[in-house]
Amino acid sequence: ESNHISEALAKYASDNQDVKIKLITDTQANLKKKLKNYELDLAIIDGSVTDTSFETRLLDTDRLVFVTDVSHPLAEKSSVTLDEIRKEKLILRLPGSGTANMFIAALEARDISIEAYNVILEVDNVATIKDLVMQKYGVSVLAESACLDEIMKNRLAALPIDQLQMRREINIIYTKNLQYMDFPDEIIRTYNDVR
Structure with missing residues (x-):
């Protein structure tokens, strides 16, 4: 990634x-x-x-973060809440990937099911997810290290998620x-x- x-x-x-x-x-x-x-x-x-x-x-070591295009209203915030993410269209890694497993486990630790979120697409390729997010099809939760280039080029915004510590x-x-x-x-x- x-x-x-x-x-x-x-x-x-x-x-x-x-x-x-x-x-x-x-x-x-x-x-x-x-x-x-x-x-x-x-x-x-x-x-x-x-x-x-x-x-x-x-x-x-790395951490999972909320990822969106830079023009999204949430991109201006210092962090996002689980309720804010619940209102978004999510593009996630396939179930079974380390990224998806960690996000789902972090939700379940708070007694929240991934079913409570609007997952519109599951993709096996991080580059594809980043492209779709940059094209404003949805938001994602990805490894921060996988997005550093796009963050530095101001093409993606990455924010910590309140209440979730997803270090790995x-x-x-x-x-x-x-x-x-x-x-x-x-x-x-x-x-x-x-x-």
């Missing part, structure tokens, strides 16, 4: 000519399955991992028998250089 992560992987591949990186986006469950089947060397996921068959390295870890996970054990640390160093 993060532009910095993609940039770090591109820089690492560019600096290490013998390395080929294939970048795919999928649900956590599918990424973990691909790791276990040796279809992937590592995965970058949001949230912690309890499965002891994986090694985990913290890459960064971004972790590199890999199997215990990863062939290149230095690879996760090298990715972390490159990531820290580019952000």
Whole structure:
């Protein structure tokens, strides 16, 4: 989801000519399955991992925020309430994604169902969600790191949601028998250089 992560992987591949990186986006469950089947060397996921068959390295921390186009009336506020979001058309990540799971869990912790919100579209691609929000089809709840470029270019506004603390870890996970054990640390160093 993060532009910095993609940039770090591109820089690492560019600096290490013998390395080929294939970048795919999928649900956590599918990424973990691909790791276990040796279809992937590592995965970058949001949230912690309890499965002891994986090694985990913290890459960064992030938070989920309310995202809207900059001309939306709520964009001028310092934060938004759950009641304000309830009145909006929501474009969310697909159920099963870390982002959707975290938002839904935060609502449920307050005894609120996602069904109380007007979710008009569920999308598997963050770039598509950002484009739709910028075109004023709705608002979203996304990782702040995934929106930094658009925020800096004043194309999207990102606001904290009152009563919800949605901080999360971004972790590199890999199997215990990863062939290149230095690879996760090298990715972390490159990531820290580019952000």
